[in-house]
Structure formats: C-alpha cells, structure tokens
Amino acid sequence: MMRQHCPLAVALVCIAAFNPLWADDDKAAWEKKTYADAKKNQLPYRLLAPEKLDAKQTYPLVVFLHGSGSRGTDNEKQLGGAVFQFATKENRKKPPCFVVAPQCSKKEPLDYWAKTVDNGIVMGMIKDVEKNHPIDSKRLYVTGLSDGGWGVWALLEKYPDQLAAAVPVCGRGEPDAARKFANVPIWVFHGAKDNIEPVKSSREMVAALKKVGGSPKYTEYPDEGHNAWDRAYRDAKLFERLFAQKRN
Secondary structure, X not given: OOOOOOHHHHHHHHHHHOOOOOOHXXXXXXXEEEEEOOOOOEXXXXXXXXXXXXXXXXXXXXXXEOOHHHOOOXXXXXXXXHHHHHHOOOHHHOOOOEEEEEOOOOXXXXXXXXXXXXXXXXXXXXXXXXXXXXXXXXXXXXXXXXXXXXXXXXXXXXXXXXXXXXXXXXXXXXXXXXXXXXXXOEEEEEEOOXXXXXXXXXXXXXXHHHHOOOOOEEEEEOOOOOOOHHHHHOOHHHHHHHHOOXXX
C-alpha cells in the first residue's frame, strides 16, 4: 500500500533526517562502497569498521536504513542524523561492531526499502559485507527510521531466521506476516503525534506480534511527532538490549 505524505511535512522531515552532527574527519571513517548484484543492480553504502580489529574475533553487524530525507546518489546524506549515534566513540566500544548504511536514490518510490528488500539487494549487500569482513553472522541487527522502518519490517518478513534483533522506528509493516518473525527480539519506537506515519502502524504490528506469541518491546513517546528517532537512538538501553541478542 502506498502511503500519502503532506509536501510540507516531508520537507520538514528531510531537514531533520539530514542533521549533520559530525565533522568531515568523522565521516572519513566510513568507507565508501557500492554493492552490485548479478543483474547489475547497484546499492551504494558506507561501512564503519571497529576502531581496532582483533584477528581472532568476529564482530556484530548493524544495518541502518535511512528515511526519505536521505535519499540521493552522493553516498553521504544517509550519514546525517540518527546513524551518528552508532558511530560515537562511546558506542563504538560497547561492543565494537561494523555498521553499514546503504543509500537509495530519489528515483525510487516511497516504499523503496521494502522493494529493495524484496528483490534481494539489501540482503545481497549484507552477505557481501559478511564475506569480506570478520562478521559474526549470528549477530546481525537491523534498524531504520520512517521509510527505513518499513524496510526493517520487510527484512523481518523475508529473512526472520537470519536476524538476531530488529529496531523499527516510526515505520509500517504487514500485521498478517507477524507470525513469521514472532520469535525475533524486536523493539519498536513511535511518536504518538506522528502525522506522517500514523502511530497506529506500530501499534498494529505490536498487537499482531503479541497475538501470535511474540514479545516485542514497544516505546511510544506521547509528545513526539514523526521525529521519534532522535530520542530512540539516544537511549542507552537500546544499544544494551540490541547487542545482547544473538541468533540461535
């Protein structure tokens, strides 16, 4: 189902989503890469590695899916705002991990992440990163905001057995698919005053998961609008809970 966005609201979200919180030297730590599948479909992304790699260890991988305000072809806009929290010096040490942040172009439709997940490009990128870096495949975490939250729900639906945990923020999923990923640890965030992606989208997913035996954690901010991600990603408990998960 295609959602309807208010033009003014989208403009405000675009500004909020690209909120550069770091200097250029911080961005330099993110290696520029592009994944291409067998059909020559391409997905540009940035990869952040742990500051120090131990040859005897493997590391978690966090996949971050941006919102509509970060679409483009510069392979940079997706580094603004929320993903910064995963790259702070403090968070990079607890525990050290790889973070991958792909970018979709403006030519894609509003449900671009769901479609990119469906055609296998996102998981193809993930597998390529796992192949070329010391990744612990049992500690794959996915998170995203707004349209990226929609992508997180899509990943849960298509690849439930490969994800250790998921954090969709103000996104939309398919309640009828909840049974497929009821056993995956999920923490959902949404603002009660969201006028772009109605809060009922998350409420319905949480209710559907509980109905089929799932135990999702849900945080709803009563005074927040669409920009629930600033508070969500600044919550230290989010990182603590996320990295504690490991796929059996």
